[in-house]
Amino acid sequence: MSFPTLLELDDIRMNFGAIEALRGVSFKVGKGEVVALLGDNGAGKSTLVKIISGGLKASAGRMVFDGEERFFPTPAEAKAQGIETVYQDLSLCTNVDVVGNFFMGREMVKTWLGFIPVLREKEMEAVVAQALKNAGTRIPSLRTNVEHLSGGQRQAIELNRFAHWGGKLVLLDEPFAALGVEQTRRGLDLIRRIAGQGIGVIVITHIMQQAFQVADRIVVIRQGRVAGDVPTGDTSPDKVVGLITGEAVIGQAQETRPNGPIH
Amino acid sequence: MTSPRQRAIAEFILDHLVWFMLAVVLIAFSIFVPNFFQIGIFANIVEQSTFVGVMAIGLAIVIIAGHMDLSVESTAALAAMITGILFCSRGIGMGLTLTPEWLVIPVSLIISLAVGGLIGCLNGVFTIRLRMNAFIVTLASYIWVRGLVVAVSGGRSAQDLAPSLRIVGIQQLLYVPLIAWIAILCFIVFSFIMQRTPFGRHITLIGGNAVAAFRAGIKVDRLMFISFILAGAIAGLAGWLLAIRTSGATANLGTGMLFNAFAAVVIGGVSLKGGVGKLPGVYAGVLLLSSIHTAINLMGLPAHYTQVILGLLVLAAVLLDTLKLQIRQRFA
Numbered sequence: 001m002s003f004p005t006l007l008e009l010d011d012i013r014m015n016f017g018a019i020e021a022l023r024g025v026s027f028k029v030g031k032g033e034v035v036a037l038l039g040d041n042g043a044g045k046s047t048l049v050k051i052i053s054g055g056l057k058a059s060a061g062r063m064v065f066d067g068e069e070r071f072f073p074t075p076a077e078a079k080a081q082g083i084e085t086v087y088q089d090l091s092l093c094t095n096v097d098v099v100g101n102f103f104m105g106r107e108m109v110k111t112w113l114g115f116i117p118v119l120r121e122k123e124m125e126a127v128v129a130q131a132l133k134n135a136g137t138r139i140p141s142l143r144t145n146v147e148h149l150s151g152g153q154r155q156a157i158e159l160n161r162f163a164h165w166g167g168k169l170v171l172l173d174e175p176f177a178a179l180g181v182e183q184t185r186r187g188l189d190l191i192r193r194i195a196g197q198g199i200g201v202i203v204i205t206h207i208m209q210q211a212f213q214v215a216d217r218i219v220v221i222r223q224g225r226v227a228g229d230v231p232t233g234d235t236s237p238d239k240v241v242g243l244i245t246g247e248a249v250i251g252q253a254q255e256t257r258p259n260g261p262i263h
Numbered sequence: 264m265t266s267p268r269q270r271a272i273a274e275f276i277l278d279h280l281v282w283f284m285l286a287v288v289l290i291a292f293s294i295f296v297p298n299f300f301q302i303g304i305f306a307n308i309v310e311q312s313t314f315v316g317v318m319a320i321g322l323a324i325v326i327i328a329g330h331m332d333l334s335v336e337s338t339a340a341l342a343a344m345i346t347g348i349l350f351c352s353r354g355i356g357m358g359l360t361l362t363p364e365w366l367v368i369p370v371s372l373i374i375s376l377a378v379g380g381l382i383g384c385l386n387g388v389f390t391i392r393l394r395m396n397a398f399i400v401t402l403a404s405y406i407w408v409r410g411l412v413v414a415v416s417g418g419r420s421a422q423d424l425a426p427s428l429r430i431v432g433i434q435q436l437l438y439v440p441l442i443a444w445i446a447i448l449c450f451i452v453f454s455f456i457m458q459r460t461p462f463g464r465h466i467t468l469i470g471g472n473a474v475a476a477f478r479a480g481i482k483v484d485r486l487m488f489i490s491f492i493l494a495g496a497i498a499g500l501a502g503w504l505l506a507i508r509t510s511g512a513t514a515n516l517g518t519g520m521l522f523n524a525f526a527a528v529v530i531g532g533v534s535l536k537g538g539v540g541k542l543p544g545v546y547a548g549v550l551l552l553s554s555i556h557t558a559i560n561l562m563g564l565p566a567h568y569t570q571v572i573l574g575l576l577v578l579a580a581v582l583l584d585t586l587k588l589q590i591r592q593r594f595a
Contacts, residue, residue: 075480
């Protein structure tokens with residue numbers, strides 16, 4: 001299957017002082033394509049996600065998003081251009097209720113007397129109720145502060161939030177870390193559904209099985225470089241583990257990325 | 264498991280605990296303290312709550328946003344002193360007059376707000392732009408602004424405020440002077456802003472998790488800056504009201520109010536961690552403190568006891584806060 005290119009990373013490098021977190025990462029994500037980003041702890045996956053979403057500025061390299069070459073200076077800018085991110089540490093404000101979190105930064109507002117912006121609480125609550133119902137997530141009261149909810153419920157809010165807002169590209173940094181079996185299955189369904197709408201998805205995961213269930217392509221990062229970039233159908237969990245740990249047949253990786261920055 | 268109804272009741276009581284405390288205290292005082300139960304006494308409590316109350320609004324907003332502003336007391340004193348110097352006719356007052364005479368009200372108010380806003384702006388520059396610790400920055404402001412008050416006044420006082428300004432302090436409506444109504448109005452307006460507008464929602468979100476708010480595209484730095492300016496300007500308003508009430512200004516005007524404001528904010532249910540608390544609760548906290556002050560006066564106890572009780576009350580409030588958390592967890 002081929003997808004029209006949505007995001008292209010070209011030789012992205014990132015230094016933290018003397019430490020080279022990324023040493024030239026290049027790969028592409030297509031519209032409606034799910035790419036699983038795999039790699040060992042400290043391989044540079046999270047750094048990469050932050051660079052794409054505007055949380056970090058790359059030291060060098062080129063990024064082309066939706067036909068335009070650019071990096072995003074802030075998450076707000078990336079978001080405005082259609083990049084949604086679900087971070088490893090959840091981006092929820094636990095002191096605020098479910099509705100407030102769902103609409104964080106995008107509140108529905110009406111105007112009083114022509115200049116006083118007022119939150120449309122009822123309308124927002126209805127939207128959230130509908131969105132959660134569609135996704136099959138049950139939360140007793142949408143007016144409960146998030147601090148009183150379980151880890152799974154929190155993650156569900158976060159996932160449904162990005163699914164609702166959509167955009168063009170969705171980045172998920174270990175989205176299922178705290179989810180149960182059933183919720184994970186729903187989460188994976190959700191990802192497929194989003195991709196079905198033509199949205200590009202990058203999902204970081206540690207769990208091989210999930211990557212094979214959901215991804216069209218698997219990209220392996222090892223020591224700040226792309227160690228493998230293969231269609232899911234052309235590979236096996238064993239081979240991918242090999243790529244992650246560095247015991248792989250380098251030949252295969254080079255086959256798929258002949259100009260890749262691999263020694 | 265508790266039913267949703269039980270839970271809603273528990274939540275309601277916990278959310279409005281300070282109001283229940285205020286009611287209990289007022290009833291207890293009315294029964295046990297001679298001469299307490301009079302309209303005049305209650306009106307006096309409301310009037311006393313004016314200055315600390317207004318100051319506490321700005322302080323609470325900054326604390327809800329996850330920062331700290333220790334400078335509000337000195338800022339209020341500076342605004343009061345400048346109002347005094349410009350519009351008082353005796354002491355160090357310059358006795359400025361305007362035509363028509365009532366113009367003195369808006370002009371002095373705008374000057375006070377501007378003075379306060381400026382101090383808040385400086386606090387904002389240091390904490391937000393230069394990333395310095397808010398506690399230290401505003402502690403410094405607390406010291407140097409008070410120093411400025413003493414310096415510009417030379418330690419002397421200004422007396423006899425312009426009569427048209429005095430009216431605001433003397434005129435009563437339903438037994439309560441206008442300045443107290445201004446404080447109540449401020450509480451209503453800012454409660455609305457914090458509860459119902461995107462600005463208030465964003466401030467609360469930032470106080471809860473600034474990183475999440477930033478990722479969600481909320482302009483965290485800008486809003487923090489605004490909250491500092493707001494706290495300063497509101498403190499300026501408190502100073503303006505103080506100058507009107509005392510018909511002038513002295514170099515040590517308002518000393519000790521910061522701690523009362525802090526106590527009120529904490530007792531009112533605002534968490535110093537940020538993100539938690541509501542302004543009506545803060546007003547209840549201020550009223551509670553004033554009630555206790557008044558009761559102690561009526562009972563003829565030495566004033567020093569007030570401070571002891573105040574300290575214990577703050578401790579009790581923090582203790583209550585931890586207890587509330589435990590109760591909530593049981594119901595969740």
